[in-house]
Every structure is written in C-alpha cells, then in structure tokens.
Amino acid sequence: MCRLLLVGLLSAGIALPLQAQAIVFQVDRTDADLPDADPGDGDCEVAGRGCTLRAAIMEANAQLVLGSTQYYVLLPLDADILIEPPALPAIDRNLAIQVNAPNAFQPPPVPAAQRPRIRAGFAAMNLLSVAPGRTLALRDVALSESLRAVSAEDADVIAQRVRIHDNLGIETVAIEAQGLLIEDSEVLDNLSDNESVYFYCHALRAQSLQMRRSRVQGNAYLGSLSNRFAVCAGSGSLIEDSDVAANSHHGISGNDLLLRRSTVRDHAAGAALRSSPQTLRLENVTFSGNAAGLQGTLTDDYLVVEIVASTFVANGIDIDLDKNDLFAGGTLWIMGSALSACTFPPGLTRSTNHYNLAPLASTCVSGETNRIGSVEAAFAPLAGNDGRVPTHAPLPGSLALDFGPPSAMAGCLEHDARGFPRPHDGDGDGLARCDIGAVELGAGQVFAHGFED
Numbered sequence: 001m002c003r004l005l006l007v008g009l010l011s012a013g014i015a016l017p018l019q020a021q022a023i024v025f026q027v028d029r030t031d032a033d034l035p036d037a038d039p040g041d042g043d044c045e046v047a048g049r050g051c052t053l054r055a056a057i058m059e060a061n062a063q064l065v066l067g068s069t070q071y072y073v074l075l076p077l078d079a080d081i082l083i084e085p086p087a088l089p090a091i092d093r094n095l096a097i098q099v100n101a102p103n104a105f106q107p108p109p110v111p112a113a114q115r116p117r118i119r120a121g122f123a124a125m126n127l128l129s130v131a132p133g134r135t136l137a138l139r140d141v142a143l144s145e146s147l148r149a150v151s152a153e154d155a156d157v158i159a160q161r162v163r164i165h166d167n168l169g170i171e172t173v174a175i176e177a178q179g180l181l182i183e184d185s186e187v188l189d190n191l192s193d194n195e196s197v198y199f200y201c202h203a204l205r206a207q208s209l210q211m212r213r214s215r216v217q218g219n220a221y222l223g224s225l226s227n228r229f230a231v232c233a234g235s236g237s238l239i240e241d242s243d244v245a246a247n248s249h250h251g252i253s254g255n256d257l258l259l260r261r262s263t264v265r266d267h268a269a270g271a272a273l274r275s276s277p278q279t280l281r282l283e284n285v286t287f288s289g290n291a292a293g294l295q296g297t298l299t300d301d302y303l304v305v306e307i308v309a310s311t312f313v314a315n316g317i318d319i320d321l322d323k324n325d326l327f328a329g330g331t332l333w334i335m336g337s338a339l340s341a342c343t344f345p346p347g348l349t350r351s352t353n354h355y356n357l358a359p360l361a362s363t364c365v366s367g368e369t370n371r372i373g374s375v376e377a378a379f380a381p382l383a384g385n386d387g388r389v390p391t392h393a394p395l396p397g398s399l400a401l402d403f404g405p406p407s408a409m410a411g412c413l414e415h416d417a418r419g420f421p422r423p424h425d426g427d428g429d430g431l432a433r434c435d436i437g438a439v440e441l442g443a444g445q446v447f448a449h450g451f452e453d
Contacts, residue, residue, distance in 0.1 A: 203230040261417045
C-alpha cells in the first residue's frame with residue numbers, strides 16, 4: 001500500500017524543505033520475501049496480496065518522483081523479516097525504514113523487544129545496500145545474520161535506536177558509510193574474518209562519524225592480522241556518551257576526533273584508541289582495562305593531542321605515542337586527568353600539563369601543579385555511577401578530590417562524564433574546585449545532554 005503526503009519540515013532525522021513530498025509504503029506481509037508485482041505502478045503489492053520489505057524497496061526505486069521526495073517504509077511491531085537470496089536491491093532513493101506509528105514522521109521510541117528484526121539467515125549477502133549519494137535512515141529496527149548489515153560506502157546512514165548484532169562477514173560487518181550518524185544504538189557481537197590489508201575495521205567504518213549514546217561491544221576479528229579496529233572514524237568525527245568495550249584487537253581508530261563523556265574499556269589485546277592523529281581531544285573520557293590506552297604515531301608538526309578531565313586506570317600503558325623522525329614537533333596537552341602508567345613520548349618539543357594525578361614513575365606529568373600518587377588507590381572500581389557509561393569515581397578522601405583546574409578559565413569543564421555539573425566541594429573545605437578525572441564526586445544530577453534515562 002502506498003500513499004502520497006505533503007509535509008513541512010521533518011524532524012524525524014532527515015530534514016526536508018517546506019512542501020516536500022513523502023511517499024509511504026506500509027509493510028503488512030512478513031511471512032515471505034516476495035518481489036513487487038509491478039514496480040512503478042505506485043502500489044507496493046506482491047503477487048497475491050500484501051507489501052513486503054523487498055517489494056517496498058523495489059517500488060520506491062521505480063518511482064519517477066525525485067528531487068526532495070522522501071520515502072518511508074513502515075514495518076509492523078515485533079516483525080521477523082527473513083531476507084532470502086538474491087540480496088535486496090540497492091536502495092536508490094532517500095529512504096527511511098522504521099516502525100509503523102500513528103505519526104510516521106515522528107515515531108516514538110519502541111521497546112527493544114518489540115523492534116522489527118531484519119535478518120539474512122547467515123546467507124552470504126549484505127542485508128541493506130545504499131546507492132551512491134543517497135541517505136538511508138533506520139529507526140527502531142534490529143539487523144542481523146548477514147555479511148554486512150548496511151553497505152553504504154558512498155552514501156549516508158542515520159541509525160537511531162538500532163541494534164546490529166550477530167553478523168558474520170569478511171570486511172566491515174555492521175555499517176560502512178560515507179557519513180554515519182548513530183544514536184541510542186547497539187553494535188554487538190559481530191564477527192569478521194577479513195584478511196585484507198585494506199579493510200581493517202570490523203564493526204563500524206565512516207569517513208565522518210557522529211556517534212552518541214551508543215554501545216559498541218563484543219565485536220571480534222577472527223583473522224591473524226594486526227591493526228584491526230572495532231570503530232574507524234574519519235576527519236571531523238565525534239563520539240560522545242558512548243561505551244566502546246571488549247572488542248578484539250583495538251577499539252577506535254580516529255583522526256581529527258573529539259571523544260567526549262565516553263568510556264573505552266577492556267580491549268585486552270590492543271589499544272583503546274590507536275591512530276596517527278592530526279588533532280585529537282579527549283574530554284571526560286575513561287580508559288580502563290586496555291592493553292594500552294592511547295597509542296599511535298605522531299606524524300605531523302601540527303599534531304595536537306589534548307586530554308582533559310579524563311581517567312586512565314588499569315591499562316597496560318596509558319599513553320604510547322611514537323615519534324615519527326621526519327617531523328620535529330607536536331603538542332601533548334594534559335589537564336585535570338589521572339594517568340596510572342604513562343611515559344612522556346620522545347621527540348615532542350612542546351607540552352602542557354597541570355592539575356593531574358600520576359605516580360612518581362610517570363614522566364607524562366611533572367611540576368608543582370600536579371599531584372604525585374597512586375591512581376589506582378584514588379579511584380573506585382568501574383561502575384555505573386548514575387551515568388550512561390561506566391566510570392571510575394574518585395574515592396572519598398583521595399588525592400583526586402578538589403585538585404583539578406580551579407576555574408573554567410584554567411580548564412575546569414562545566415560537566416563531568418555523567419553530565420553532572422562541576423565543580424563541587426569534594427573535600428569539605430568550603431571551596432568548590434574540579435576533581436581530577438572524568439567524574440565529579442558528589443555532584444548533583446543535572447544532565448548536560450538533557451536525558452536522564
């Protein structure tokens with residue numbers, strides 16, 4: 001079934017101009033994967049009866065209405081859609097696949113147990129493919145059992161409240177896209193056995209990545225090569241309020257990356273974040289239980305690595321940056337952070353570090369504006385701490401309390417990793433000052449990101 005609607009500005013994720021057209025296909029048949037009977041006639045209908053996901057994509061691709069038209073494919077709640085060979089046609093329209101709701105343009109969040117499931121039954125094919133220059137939006141769906149859940153190398157993908165799990169492929173298994181916005185989503189337990197030297201990301205890969213309030217965990221590379229990553233983010237990327245955990249090999253590869261209010265943990269066989277960055281900024285980030293925290297090669301005279309209000313605990317090594325001998329400079333800037341095992345990278349000509357906590361053996365921080373002592377003794381074990389991601393909270397009476405930057409001008413961030421306000425008087429002396437690390441002890445529950453659940 002198809003209907004044509006006129007809408008104004010669309011606030012469901014893809015902005016449309018005023019008076020843009022929206023064509024809606026409602027999937028009402030999920031017991032078989034059948035093609036559209038007459039693509040281009042305006043009706044999504046298979047031979048016999050009903051509209052399948054395959055038929056909806058075929059009918060959208062066959063429509064002659066182009067320009068600013070947006071296409072919607074609405075799925076029934078709790079549907080189990082098995083895609084059988086051959087693969088679905090590449091999506092060649094700006095298309096949204098989401099649950100059916102009274103307001104298709106602003107669907108409310110759907111409980112995870114009721115989200116429609118789209119799967120390939122482990123057939124050797126991609127699940128959803130997107131033609132160059134198009135945008136695919138996915139909302140409140142689950143994708144599994146394919147070689148790759150979404151293939152969009154020259155297209156953009158929006159994934160909101162999406163669960164991508166148990167895909168088994170040979171390259172990037174979850175999503176590969178030119179631009180990727182992923183929010184409130186999970187990428188879990190996907191496996192890649194790729195042996196190519198060119199494809200080195202086994203879960204998510206995007207030239208431009210914006211990831212918020214999401215979890216990437218348990219994704220594994222089964223091959224024998226090194227330098228494999230769960231998440232690869234290109235220039236100008238942002239990861240915030242997210243948990244990247246227990247993926248095989250390395251966690252994140254990112255150049256020109258802002259990592260904020262996030263935790264990267266338990267990468268026992270590799271680094272939490274490894275790259276050759278030009279600019280890298282960490283704000284309220286927790287690195288815990290990794291073979292290495294921040295690792296890579298400094299390859300540019302204009303390299304800037306900024307580490308602000310972050311906590312490095314129980315890593316094999318916190319910061320391991322080799323210097324490329326072809327370049328002379330670079331800046332490592334550490335402020336208000338705790339580092340339990342860090343050696344100053346050789347070859348850097350400039351660095352700034354104040355209000356940090358590190359053991360005596362550390363050469364990353366020095367000077368009277370820093371505190372020397374045990375980081376492990378200053379922080380509690382990893383826990384929820386009323387935040388979106390697990391963090392290490394400073395212990396009462398520890399050296400981390402009220403020794404961070406004394407003011408916003410000196411580098412005290414307005415909120416901690418949970419979105420709670422800084423500073424708070426943690427040592428009871430009547431003076432409020434930022435704590436060292438990603439968590440402000442005793443801060444009230446006022447959320448920077450505007451969400452409490």
